[in-house]
Amino acid sequence: MNHAIQLRPVTMQDATLLYGWRNDVLTRQASHSIQEIPWETHLNWLEESLKNSQRVLNIAEYDHRAVGTVRADWRGDAWMLSWTIAPEARGAGHAKAMVALFAAQMKEPVCAEVKSANIASIKTAEYAGMHLLQRDHDVLTFYRSALS
Numbered sequence: 001m002n003h004a005i006q007l008r009p010v011t012m013q014d015a016t017l018l019y020g021w022r023n024d025v026l027t028r029q030a031s032h033s034i035q036e037i038p039w040e041t042h043l044n045w046l047e048e049s050l051k052n053s054q055r056v057l058n059i060a061e062y063d064h065r066a067v068g069t070v071r072a073d074w075r076g077d078a079w080m081l082s083w084t085i086a087p088e089a090r091g092a093g094h095a096k097a098m099v100a101l102f103a104a105q106m107k108e109p110v111c112a113e114v115k116s117a118n119i120a121s122i123k124t125a126e127y128a129g130m131h132l133l134q135r136d137h138d139v140l141t142f143y144r145s146a147l148s
């Protein structure tokens, strides 16, 4: 797929943008915690995230516009990936392009937890090279081995 997504690190300047995406109703439905997050909690989370060497937080840009965010958390043996596309930018192939590009930069194993009803994210995980590893009720775990 020729899809000119670019990735850049998140900064504190992205706090408002990320807050809006995080509290979007579909994003919350797809998350483990579905409650709305207060602004102060979000700011603290972002500050801590940017100091955390076990976490990588990127913004995806398409045509110089921020269209999504992808995150990796080191879990000791693999990076756990999660992602969100801006509500107004969904359905344009950005998730597939963003997660595939991000995962390709990770030499270590990567995995992702996706709710079984989240068809777009299942396709996104598979497109990024992950395969279904296990199912726990309505949560599917996708996995890709280390890159050689």
Ligand SMILES: CC(C)(COP(=O)(O)OP(=O)(O)OC[C@H]1O[C@@H](n2cnc3c(N)ncnc32)[C@H](O)[C@@H]1OP(=O)(O)O)[C@@H](O)C(=O)NCCC(=O)NCCS
Binding pocket: 026, 027, 028, 030, 031, 082, 083, 084, 085, 086, 089, 090, 091, 092, 093, 094, 095, 096, 097, 113, 114, 115, 118, 119, 120, 121, 123, 124
């Ligand atoms: C899920 C999400 C990331 C998908 O982003 P997107 O940019 O719209 O996805 P893409 O356009 O790359 O589409 C990926 C695939 O899913 C399909 N798809 C997109 N939206 C869909 C929908 N609502 N229902 C079913 N399939 C859908 C696309 O057609 C594509 O499939 P294809 O490869 O067969 O063409 C986005 O909707 C989102 O941010 N949702 C809220 C947060 C979330 O679910 N995060 C993931 C948690 S694991």
